[in-house]
Amino acid sequence: MTRPSFDDARLEAPEVQDSPALRWLAETGARIRRATMSEPLGDIDGADRPRGVLVIGQEARLVRAVLEPVCPVPFMAWPGPSLPAWVGPLDLVIILGNHDASPWEVDCAGEAARRGATIIVAAPADSTLGAAASSSATTVVPATDADPMAAAVAVLGLLGQRELGPAFEPEQVADAADLVAGLCSPFHEIGSNPAKDCAIGLAEGLPLVWGGTVLAARASRRIAEAMRRASGRPALAADADELETILRAVTPRDPFEDPYLSDVEAPPVLMLLDEDKVPDRLNGVARRLSNIAESVGVRVCSISSGEPGLESSDVERYVTLLQHGRYAAAYLGIGLNSSS
Incomplete structure (x- = not known):
């Protein structure tokens, strides 16, 4: 699958503020x-x-x-x-x-x-x-x-x-959704908007999403669904072993190759959810995935539900991860001109 045309200027266009997808996300807390x-x-x-x-x-x-x-x-x-x-x-x-x-x-x-x-x-x-x-x-x-x-x-x-x-x-869960809506608002430019920045990172590739905790793994599947709906292209959420197999099969990127002139398949992009909150038995898994991705020139994007020391409930962290991913998916669709 060749790379679709992503225009980051669409993310800053005035009409993006009227996007139904972004409005629906902003109303999640309500x-x-x-x-x-x-x-x-x-x-x-x-x-x-x-x-x-x-x-x-x-x-x-x-x-x-x-x-x-x-x-x-x-x-x-x-x-x-x-x-x-x-x-x-x-x-x-x-x-x-x-x-x-x-x-x-x-x-x-x-x-x-x-x-x-x-x-x-x-x-x-x-x-x-x-x-x-x-x-x-x-x-x-x-x-x-x-x-x-x-x-x-x-x-x-x-x-x-x-x-x-x-x-x-539950009020704190709603507040968590509102906090993400504020951070990812279309009124924030790319440099200060984590969702727009993530969407740009996903612009050239096919998302591979991994969640470091049980709830992050659940969020990863919902985020992959949102990516598929918004972009009309594949996105996969899977366990570390499955993603590692895919990453090891990637042909290393030629650093001298012009990505805009070459007619090659879109490379994967690795998305890590809550990599800093994995249980002890999974220590090193996120690092291993990142190392493999970087060794073949695959971009790595991370989404966190907040500092590990914060006393947030699991439901708050889930909603935070999911909303960050959904906002990134919405901006991806807007940049590809495949959603409004």
């Missing part, structure tokens, strides 16, 4: 506040601790990444298309959806209600999904915005209050 401040409909506080927890739907893997290390009962993110046979009245089923929930999610909601399971459903109260999950043991978290992440944060906050997950302040 959507999180609306989702977390909406009063749940139901009596989840009166329910007993469940025997097990099952989550399905959009952002189920985010909920799993946050809950699995601390949840005091067995937990599973379920890909469908039918409800597991073991789910019954002693279990909690979490369903993350919207007006456009898939038929199998609606079927699972109805089946969970028929089996008498305790249900938390994040969806509009008047949606097909909400109606299917309706029972005396159902709690509805109203999701009025089409933002699965905001709904997931609201559900995670509710689970934290029930001691099924880590406690955190």
